[in-house]
Amino acid sequence: MKGMRFFGLVIILSLICINFSNAQNTEQLAVDVYIAGSFMDGDVERAAFWKNSVRVELDRGVRATGIAVESGVVHVIGTYRNASNEIRVAEWVNGVRRSLPVVIGTGGAIAGWTFDANSIAVSGGRSYIVGFDNWTSSGVSAALWINGVKSNITGNVASDIHIENGITFISGYNVFRDGSGDRQQGWFLTSGQRVILDGGNRIERAHGITVKNGTVYVAGLSSPEGAVYWVDRARYILPDGRGFIANQIAVTDSGAIHVIGSSSGPRQYNYWINRQVTELAGATSLSAISTFNNNVYITGTFQQGAINVPAYWINGERHTIPGARTVNDIVVVRRTDTASAPAVDRQ
Secondary structure, three states, X not given: OHHHHHHHHHHHHHHHHHHHHHHXXXXXXXXXXXXXXXXXXXXXXXXXXXXXXXXXXXXXXXXXXXXXXXXXXXXXXXXXXXXXXXXXXXXXEOOEEEEOOOOOOOOOOEOOEOOXXXXXXXXXXXXXXXXXXXXXXXXXEEEEEEOOEEEEEOOXXXXXXXXEOOEEEEEEEEEEEEOOEEEEEEEEEEOOEEEEEOOOOOEEEEEEEXXXXXXXXXXXXXXXXXXXXXXXXXXXXXXXXXXXXXXXXXXXOOOOEEEEEEOOOOOOEEEEEOOXXXXXXXXXXXXXXXXXOOEEEEEEEEEEOOXXXXXXXXXXXEEEOOXXXXXXXXXXXXXXXXXXXXXXXXX
């Protein structure tokens, strides 16, 4: 009789596990996954985004770096070549390109750029893009574009933007000199109020930002500790983070904190869940992270032979992206077209 009870318990537990797995799979099938990046057209790099692994090319685009979707309207930011073959920044709205006005700097650029659009969010049909322009030897200006119209905001570099319940949150940092040399000071901005993220170091940079249930989470860099994140203003140092920058942060509905980071060293990525270093099967670099309920979506690359291949992971399970050269951002939204399902290659 005890054996029968045990057997029955095993069956019940198995059914619970199957139902939980089916619920997760059903949720994954009920979303659309959008990824911004680029592909190679012969020897020319071109911008594109992928919706459920189906590629959509962007007019004159070189590389897509950010993506946001609202009510089925797709907004993408990135770089393109103008009629004079000069690199400029743009936003594509359902594939229609509009150039973003910038002041072109004269030097001291980040990775060769004197301007860039770093991140995009959409709310109420309006797009909000943050970045920087007018990088010169004496400074740089943080920029905000709303529906393509630019204004400068106080600060030097605007890194990321998040909109929660109609409230805009922007992260960034200032670059300046004082009597002891160069300094970088991280901050986030909301409702006209600037919150300084100060860990007592000379280098504090704020990169990715997200908000969950009114709490602000910011990923960044604090030197000499390395990768850190802030919850509101409280700073947390990430283990094995020295030499890394925490680039993006996401929080699941259950409250799990996921952070991805990068380094120029031999190991080019780190991934932390609740401050614990976590391996992502086969990954060689990570570029973006997004959550939907309790599912976690991450873009990056994995090694295949002698090359790094773009991919994305859903809860640690890797999927390839057909024809991609780079993958730079990911967003996941509830599916509006229930007639179609994601086409994914699992590897």
